[in-house]
Amino acid sequence: MGERTAIEVQAGGQAAKARQFASNTPPKAAQKSSQPGSIYGKKLRVVDGDTLVLGEVRIRLFGIDAPELSQTCGxxxxxxxxxxxxxxxxxxxLAQPGLSCAPKDIDRYGxxxxxxxxxxxxxxxxxxxAAGAAYAYVKYAKDYxxxxxxxxxxxxxxxRAAVTPPAQFRADKRATQLASMPVQTPPEGCAIKGNISKSGKLYHLPGGRWYEGTRISPxxxxxxxxxxGDALAAGWRRAQG
Structure with missing residues (x-):
């Protein structure tokens, strides 16, 4: 049996167990799915274990954290x-046609x-x-x-396996990448980094979560x-974290 086939077999078995969980889902779940502001779309694409695209909207599943797509486990x-x-x-x-999503927030990636x-x-x-395919993301919610x-x-x-929690996996990866990056020396007295990303123009203050890993490309x-004040006047927004 090839690796891809094995993954599909495992996924099918765990998804079946997860669907059994549906019988214990409170009726209010169905009510939530039709609340005003819910997102629907004919096009559905799964990006990884906690991210999908519904219609034109990129969605991060609330309250859970799945292994990164490139992550391996023992x-x-x-x-x-x-x-x-x-x-x-x-x-x-699990994400079948007819899916609907009830928004709760917008993350720093938009x-x-x-x-x-x-x-x-x-x-x-x-x-x-419930299928053991994702963690409860207790940093942001305790629902699961x-x-x-x-x-x-x-x-x-x-x-059933030796798994590095996804958040730790990402932190280790960032640390490795950071260690290999050349040090950037800011102009004297001007240490705020104005970075452009998918989220737009963001500025990072020294000591911020993303400051050390951000590199400036003039x-x-x-x-x-x-x-x-200079950053705000130029149209940059303060980065979260």
Whole structure:
């Protein structure tokens, strides 16, 4: 059996278990899916285990955190497998046509943070956690903590293997990338970094979460600022975090 086929088989089994979770989903879930402001779309594309595109809207699933698409995990025999690709495959099985998503926020990348429901009212976010294909993202919400505890106790999905939590995986990757980057010395007295990204023009203050990992490219229109007032006057927004 090839690797891709194995992933699909695993995804099918875990998605089936997750659908069983739907029978325990409170009726209010179906009501939430039709609330004003819900997002619908005929086009549906799964990006990874916690991100999808519905219509023209890029959506980050609220309250959960799945392995990065490139992430690998160890199994009980010490072999490595593509847990990030597997998590995506589970979401592809759960996110069926007719999906609707109830927005809750916009993240720093401009994505809509939402809870998504299948046509029967099943909370897809919760189903991903129930299938052991995603963690409860307790940094931002505690909605799915009990669901994760059940999956963990039953050794479902990721809980059968040696998995680095996605947040730690991203932090380690950033640290590795940062260590390989050349040091940039700001102009004297002008240490604020004006960066241009998919989220627009953002400025980063020294000590901020993304400051050390941000590199300024004047050729791309990026620049240093001497004060927040200068950055705001030039049309930049303060980065979150």
């Amino acid at each position: 199994d009980m025999q010490g072999a490595f497998w593509g847990c990030g690709a597997w998590s995506k495959a589970v979401l592809e099985r 994505r809509t943070v939402a809870v998504c429901y299948d046509p029967k009212g099943m909370d897809v976010n919760a189903a991903m956690v 903590v009990e669901t994760e505890q059940d999956a963990r106790a039953d050794g479902i999905g990721l809980w 050729a791309s229109g990026e620049r240093w600022f001497c004060s927040e």
